[in-house]
Amino acid sequence: MSELTTLSLTTAMQGLEKGDFSAVELTQAFVDTIEASNGALNAYVVQTPEQALSMAADSDARRKSGQAGRLDGAPIGVKDLYCTKGVRTTACSNILGEFTPTYESTVTQNLWDAGAVMLGKLNMDEFAMGSSNETSRFGPPSNPWRRGGSNAALTAGGSSGGSATAVAADLCLAATASDTGGSIRQPAAFTGTVGIKPTYGRASRWGMVAFASSLDQAGPIAKSVTDAALLTEIMCSHDDKDSTSLNVETPDWVSEVEKGVKGMKIGVPKEYRVDGMPQEIEDLWQQGIDWLKAMGAEIVDVSLPHTKYALPAYYIVAPAEASSNLARYDGMRYGAREDGDGLIGTYEGTRGEGFGAEVQRRLMIGTYVLSSGYYDAYYLRAQKVRTRILQDFQIVFQDVDALLTPTCPSAAFAYGEKTDDPVQMYLNDIFTVTANLAGLPGISVPAGVDNDGLPLGLQVIGKALDEAACFRVAGAIENAAGFAAKPEKWW
Amino acid sequence: MSVTKDDVRKVARLSRIAVPEDKLETLAGELSGIMGGIEQLNEVDIEGVAPMTSVVEATLPMRDDVVTDGNIQDQVLANAPKSDEGFFVVPKAVE
Numbered sequence: 001m002s003e004l005t006t007l008s009l010t011t012a013m014q015g016l017e018k019g020d021f022s023a024v025e026l027t028q029a030f031v032d033t034i035e036a037s038n039g040a041l042n043a044y045v046v047q048t049p050e051q052a053l054s055m056a057a058d059s060d061a062r063r064k065s066g067q068a069g070r071l072d073g074a075p076i077g078v079k080d081l082y083c084t085k086g087v088r089t090t091a092c093s094n095i096l097g098e099f100t101p102t103y104e105s106t107v108t109q110n111l112w113d114a115g116a117v118m119l120g121k122l123n124m125d126e127f128a129m130g131s132s133n134e135t136s137r138f139g140p141p142s143n144p145w146r147r148g149g150s151n152a153a154l155t156a157g158g159s160s161g162g163s164a165t166a167v168a169a170d171l172c173l174a175a176t177a178s179d180t181g182g183s184i185r186q187p188a189a190f191t192g193t194v195g196i197k198p199t200y201g202r203a204s205r206w207g208m209v210a211f212a213s214s215l216d217q218a219g220p221i222a223k224s225v226t227d228a229a230l231l232t233e234i235m236c237s238h239d240d241k242d243s244t245s246l247n248v249e250t251p252d253w254v255s256e257v258e259k260g261v262k263g264m265k266i267g268v269p270k271e272y273r274v275d276g277m278p279q280e281i282e283d284l285w286q287q288g289i290d291w292l293k294a295m296g297a298e299i300v301d302v303s304l305p306h307t308k309y310a311l312p313a314y315y316i317v318a319p320a321e322a323s324s325n326l327a328r329y330d331g332m333r334y335g336a337r338e339d340g341d342g343l344i345g346t347y348e349g350t351r352g353e354g355f356g357a358e359v360q361r362r363l364m365i366g367t368y369v370l371s372s373g374y375y376d377a378y379y380l381r382a383q384k385v386r387t388r389i390l391q392d393f394q395i396v397f398q399d400v401d402a403l404l405t406p407t408c409p410s411a412a413f414a415y416g417e418k419t420d421d422p423v424q425m426y427l428n429d430i431f432t433v434t435a436n437l438a439g440l441p442g443i444s445v446p447a448g449v450d451n452d453g454l455p456l457g458l459q460v461i462g463k464a465l466d467e468a469a470c471f472r473v474a475g476a477i478e479n480a481a482g483f484a485a486k487p488e489k490w491w
Numbered sequence: 492m493s494v495t496k497d498d499v500r501k502v503a504r505l506s507r508i509a510v511p512e513d514k515l516e517t518l519a520g521e522l523s524g525i526m527g528g529i530e531q532l533n534e535v536d537i538e539g540v541a542p543m544t545s546v547v548e549a550t551l552p553m554r555d556d557v558v559t560d561g562n563i564q565d566q567v568l569a570n571a572p573k574s575d576e577g578f579f580v581v582p583k584a585v586e
Contacts, residue, residue, distance in 0.1 A: 097570075097572070098570075099570050100569070100570060102563070102566035102569050102570075103566075199546065199547065200545070200546055200547075201545070201546075201547060201549070214543075240552075240554065243551055243552060244545070244549075246547055246549060247549075247552075248547075306535065308531075309531065309532055309534075309535055311528070312528050312529045312530075312531055312532050313532060315525060315528065315529055316529055316532075323506065327507075330507070331572060332571075332572070332579060332581050333567075333570070333571055333579055334570035334571060334572070335570070335572070336572065337572035337573070339582070340509070342582055342583070343581070343582045343583070343584045344507070345509075345582075346582045347507040348504075348507050348508060348509035349509050351506070351507050351508045351509070352508050352509030352510065353509075355508065360506075360508055360510070361518070361521060361522070361525075363506045363508065364499065364502045364503060364506050364508070364518070364522060365522060365525055365526070366506075367502050367505045367506040368494070368498070368502045368522070368526075369529075371502065371505060378529070380542055381532055381533075381535075381537060382532060383542035383543050384535075384537040384540045384541070384542050384543070385532055385535050385537065386542070386543035387540050387541055387542065387543045388535060388537070388540060390543060390546060421524070422521055422524065422525060423524050423525060423528055426525075426528075437543070438546060439545065439546025439547070440546060464546045464547050465547060
């Protein structure tokens with residue numbers, strides 16, 4: 001029944017509703033596919049087939065008694081950043097050892113409350129710090145996509161590389177992910193999938209392993225814009241357990257996807273035309289502009305003058321907040337402990353052994369910029385630059401409804417290509433990080449392929465709380481692009 | 492901005508991360524590279540600009556000062572590297 005795994009979330013839900021197949025049959029198809037494919041793809045770091053089949057059986061019973069939820073029976077993969085009760089959660093870091101939460105994150109609880117089925121935990125960069133998933137303690141996943149005529153393993157992006165791989169290779173109907181600087185949108189772009197980071201505060205951060213609390217936001221990676229809209233509706237909620245969770249209604253986003261862009265004003269920011277960007281990405285961007293124009297949108301050239309300061313600001317704010325957040329990993333109350341000389345020696349040994357090189361690097365940057373006498377010069381200045389970046393957007397959004405940009409400055413790259421120089425790796429986030437700093441919603445939608453046949457994504461950034469515009473524009477691009485390419489199966 | 496070996500040693504200590512002596516030099520180079528990129532923020536005019544707090548105007552909510560959970564000692568200790576008789580076991584902290 002492997003054809004069941006190729007369904008979109010929306011069509012699978014229709015099939016379940018009509019009784020074409022049961023949740024158990026659907027789940028079994030995924031369990032079998034994961035068992036056959038995960039060795040090559042390394043998308044899942046924990047598989048939970050028994051739990052999945054038991055949840056599916058419960059779902060079938062609910063459907064029989066007419067109590068099915070909106071995701072009832074839908075097999076979903078969960079990024080290893082979400083605490084899942086009774087299922088090991090390590091954010092792919094050695095320092096969390098065999099940590100097994102005794103509670104459930106709000107976002108995943110929302111999914112289970114809607115009837116979804118958990119297939120397992122998905123690979124990611126350690127503590128979500130990375131753009132290639134190479135910092136995972138479990139090794140990286142393999143992008144199902146490869147360059148035409150080449151066997152070289154490509155990154156599925158990061159940090160949500162496992163989520164993107166699993167969705168692109170049909171190892172789940174859809175997956176949860178999280179985005180601090182682009183960790184949903186960049187992997188989505190690299191794998192021909194759809195990923196959205198909602199407005200900061202839309203989804204609860206409770207039970208998500210923290211990286212940079214003022215930037216972290218939950219969102220899905222899915223096979224279509226409609227699937228993404230459905231999942232985002234379920235994942236978002238107000239939550240008393242997260243003081244930054246917004247007390248706002250979650251609108252009906254699914255119905256936005258097919259509304260079209262007629263009469264919308266779409267801004268094209270000139271600062272996103274960066275030196276050294278491949279011509280194919282320029283061309284795809286222009287193609288996107290032409291599509292939107294043809295569908296009745298008005299295109300407006302706009303300027304976001306502080307764009308170039310986004311990455312440097314990010315590389316102060318994110319490490320600073322990480323150095324505070326990750327102070328909790330001291331080997332005393334949970335996770336791995338490395339005994340050393342006395343208490344301090346044990347702390348240092350635990351953290352020296354438990355954190356990987358990239359996490360250590362960022363923690364040291366964070367500690368440095370927060371150390372005595374430097375707070376004002378670095379963190380406070382960066383937070384003020386964030387305000388400038390947000391003001392740029394606010395000015396532009398007085399005139400336009402949404403912005404169109406490429407998602408990334410390149411297609412998926414090979415492992416090892418960018419690991420030598422951390423700064424080169426950081427440049428991957430250049431188009432995505434602005435939405436995190438300003439707290440705005442951003443969606444990546446697959447729009448074409450490059451000369452090697454690799455997928456490329458376009459990004460739509462919306463006003464605060466206006467995910468609706470993101471879904472409308474992304475839905476229009478999806479229709480126009482008719483992106484139907486699938487990776488050739490080598491695994 | 493150049494980060495020296497001594498800076499790295501100090502920051503590693505503050506971060507409570509054991510960094511072997513032979514890695515300090517490499518790290519100093521990497522951190523210098525990252526800090527170098529950060530310096531361009533000095534060009535931005537931030538006169539009279541408030542630090543970013545939230546994109547959507549929101550005040551921090553207050554909750555009633557009441558106990559909302561408890562009696563979960565076994566859950567609290569469930570992931571402890573070492574525990575005994577309902578306590579975390581940690582290295583001696585006071586001589």
